[in-house]
Amino acid sequence: MDLSDQDWDGVVEALDTQGWAVLPGLLDAAECEAAAALYDEDARFRSTVAMARHGFGRGEYRYFAYPLPPLVAQLRTALYPKLAPIANRWHERMGLERRFPDIHGRYIAQCHGAVQTRPTPLLLRYGPGDYNCLHQDLYGEHVFPLQAAILLSKDFEGGEFVLTEQRPRMQSRVSVVPLAQGDAVVFAVSQRPVAGTRGDYRVTMRHGVSPVRAGRRHTLGIIFHDAM
Numbered sequence: 001m002d003l004s005d006q007d008w009d010g011v012v013e014a015l016d017t018q019g020w021a022v023l024p025g026l027l028d029a030a031e032c033e034a035a036a037a038l039y040d041e042d043a044r045f046r047s048t049v050a051m052a053r054h055g056f057g058r059g060e061y062r063y064f065a066y067p068l069p070p071l072v073a074q075l076r077t078a079l080y081p082k083l084a085p086i087a088n089r090w091h092e093r094m095g096l097e098r099r100f101p102d103i104h105g106r107y108i109a110q111c112h113g114a115v116q117t118r119p120t121p122l123l124l125r126y127g128p129g130d131y132n133c134l135h136q137d138l139y140g141e142h143v144f145p146l147q148a149a150i151l152l153s154k155d156f157e158g159g160e161f162v163l164t165e166q167r168p169r170m171q172s173r174v175s176v177v178p179l180a181q182g183d184a185v186v187f188a189v190s191q192r193p194v195a196g197t198r199g200d201y202r203v204t205m206r207h208g209v210s211p212v213r214a215g216r217r218h219t220l221g222i223i224f225h226d227a228m
Contacts, residue, residue, distance in 0.1 A: 059130035139227030156215030
């Protein structure tokens with residue numbers, strides 16, 4: 001993993017204009033395979049969710065337990081300082097008081113002080129016919145407004161990452177994000193600011209995954225706030 005190769009000016013522009021940005025080749029093939037293989041190591045996880053049981057879609061995901069695997073912990077702490085300035089600027093534009101510290105450990109301390117102590121990074125696994133309904137990953141009072149999803153698989157069909165944007169008094173806009181193995185998409189968790197003729201206003205975003213037609217799809221989700 002090397003963040004220095006990313007076009008961060010382009011990332012900032014894409015997030016501001018469309019609410020998501022792709023980080024190409026964030027992980028190499030070996031890192032993707034190693035991360036996907038963690039799914040079968042039960043001791044790594046604090047809980048497992050069968051999506052059909054809860055009406056979330058079809059497929060399964062597992063939340064990591066602390067201590068996080070080294071790669072997952074490294075991604076969380078390395079991406080956060082790149083995104084915190086964007087998050088602070090978004091909150092300012094949306095008229096929200098909360099600001100985010102420049103180091104992830106300090107932010108996690110704030111989450112834990114509010115009894116949000118359960119880790120939220122997760123692995124998702126989909127097979128043929130599986131999908132993830134549109135949703136937002138909100139777990140308590142403390143919500144970092146950006147998160148990341150990294151595609152770990154390559155031998156599957158379908159399973160596109162989808163985002164919707166609900167604009168006030170307008171129809172929703174849909175984006176299908178092109179991802180290859182090792183690519184990450186950074187996107188708005190819930191709301192983001194948009195510049196209008198009378199100043200900034202908020203739009204609401206949700207994300208999901210379209211049905212997988214063939215093969216198996218693994219994704220690593222990096223959420224920066226912890227859960228209650």
